Amino acid sequence: MRGLRKLALMMTVATLAAGCGGGGGGPKSAPPPSGGPTSGSSAPAADGTSSSGPGAAPSTATSSASSAAVVVIKPSTNTSNADPASQIQVSVANGKLTSVTALLSGGDAVAGTLDASGDAWTSTDPVGVGHTYLVTALATGDDGKQQTVTSQFTTAKPTGLFVGTYTPDNNTVFGIAQPVSITFDKPIQDKAAVEKQLTVTADPPVDGAWHWFGSQRVDWRPQQYWAPGTKVSLRMRLDGVKSGTLYGKQNRDATFTIGRALVATMDANAKKMTVTTGGKTTTLLTSSGKPGFETWNGTMVVLEKQPDIRMDSTTVNIFGVNAYDIPHVYWDVRLTPSGTFVHGAPWNAGKFGKVNGSHGCVGLSSADAEWFFNQVIPGDPVTVVNSKDTVRADNGYGDWNLNWADWTAGSALR
Numbered sequence: 001m002r003g004l005r006k007l008a009l010m011m012t013v014a015t016l017a018a019g020c021g022g023g024g025g026g027p028k029s030a031p032p033p034s035g036g037p038t039s040g041s042s043a044p045a046a047d048g049t050s051s052s053g054p055g056a057a058p059s060t061a062t063s064s065a066s067s068a069a070v071v072v073i074k075p076s077t078n079t080s081n082a083d084p085a086s087q088i089q090v091s092v093a094n095g096k097l098t099s100v101t102a103l104l105s106g107g108d109a110v111a112g113t114l115d116a117s118g119d120a121w122t123s124t125d126p127v128g129v130g131h132t133y134l135v136t137a138l139a140t141g142d143d144g145k146q147q148t149v150t151s152q153f154t155t156a157k158p159t160g161l162f163v164g165t166y167t168p169d170n171n172t173v174f175g176i177a178q179p180v181s182i183t184f185d186k187p188i189q190d191k192a193a194v195e196k197q198l199t200v201t202a203d204p205p206v207d208g209a210w211h212w213f214g215s216q217r218v219d220w221r222p223q224q225y226w227a228p229g230t231k232v233s234l235r236m237r238l239d240g241v242k243s244g245t246l247y248g249k250q251n252r253d254a255t256f257t258i259g260r261a262l263v264a265t266m267d268a269n270a271k272k273m274t275v276t277t278g279g280k281t282t283t284l285l286t287s288s289g290k291p292g293f294e295t296w297n298g299t300m301v302v303l304e305k306q307p308d309i310r311m312d313s314t315t316v317n318i319f320g321v322n323a324y325d326i327p328h329v330y331w332d333v334r335l336t337p338s339g340t341f342v343h344g345a346p347w348n349a350g351k352f353g354k355v356n357g358s359h360g361c362v363g364l365s366s367a368d369a370e371w372f373f374n375q376v377i378p379g380d381p382v383t384v385v386n387s388k389d390t391v392r393a394d395n396g397y398g399d400w401n402l403n404w405a406d407w408t409a410g411s412a413l414r
Helices: 191-196 366-375 404-409
Strands: 070-074 089-093 095-104 112-114 120-123 132-141 146-154 164-167 180-184 198-203 208-213 217-222 231-237 246-248 251-258 262-267 272-277 280-285 296-301 304-312 325-334 341-344 362-364 381-385 388-390
Touching: 070 132, 070 146, 089 095, 089 132, 095 112, 095 120, 164 231, 180 231, 191 198, 191 208, 191 217, 198 208, 198 217, 208 404, 272 366, 280 366, 296 388, 325 366, 341 366, 362 366
Parallel strands: 262 381, 341 362
Antiparallel strands: 070 089, 089 120, 095 132, 112 120, 132 146, 164 180, 180 217, 198 231, 208 217, 231 251, 262 272, 272 280, 296 381, 304 325, 325 341
């Protein structure tokens, strides 16, 4: 698994620039750096504000007490149970912020943004669960004097947490139809809060959107299939995100690559499947689902491949005269969790291209099944036409069976 990407940020008023994810370990558990002000800087009050310290220049007769910078840092210093969903906020009155740095106890810098006026700085992400921070803010007052204020605080450790299992994993290669998919271990009440902290970027860029399937799964896909060679990155910043009574405890980064283009189309009426890749189309004779067991219509996405599996009809609720239990079925390409495969079916040797005689799978001769098995990778689309009952969008990656308007309507942010 991947941890919090190390991010560094130093904000300066001179440029008013805002800097905002590789893996690595999460925040370390080493003791935080010293939080006391250095010699010549001002000492923070208990609420994170400051007054002139012993190192400040002496006041002149023309200076006004109201023109000294007043810096406030939230969470304030010595807080031991800051809300994980809160963000670090630094503000100044009677002056401008010169710089703000926020460090996790392990030394990792925290990203944040300085507003255009130079009056306030806010961390990009929530402070998260069970972390210790040291925040140092420098400001120049209207009187020309510099103030240095620090705040060292620790965030709370709530017991109610949620995490997500995501695919694709880092440094993997998938076909052109592969969505980004996250399944959470608990129902998500505040989908918008979670979705805001999930980002997918692509090179070259594409238009895409998240779509929620119920309260525990959310997928992201582009409007059209990916272009071969596209680099896709997922950024999850869920540490501290609040959903109902639960908090996220997960920051991850993953990048995967789209491989060559392969598209397979199976025509249930013609009893043939065409496979197009590398500018070449190959036609395979098939025997798909018989009446009452028709193969799902619509687009499915290759989930996994196994060279040899046992197929027991009781696992898909088929009993009685239609029951079967085949100990060795070869060259198995899974299309749905509900049990749809493309596989070798030598027992249907006389039916390929003539009769649909399966219980819902796409059967091929042993030679054709081995060829297909060696051609496809997870993420490749397999579309069935002229059959019955379109596969549900959440049955595997049936995402492509929703038109774009219906897909984008499933986002919590649109």
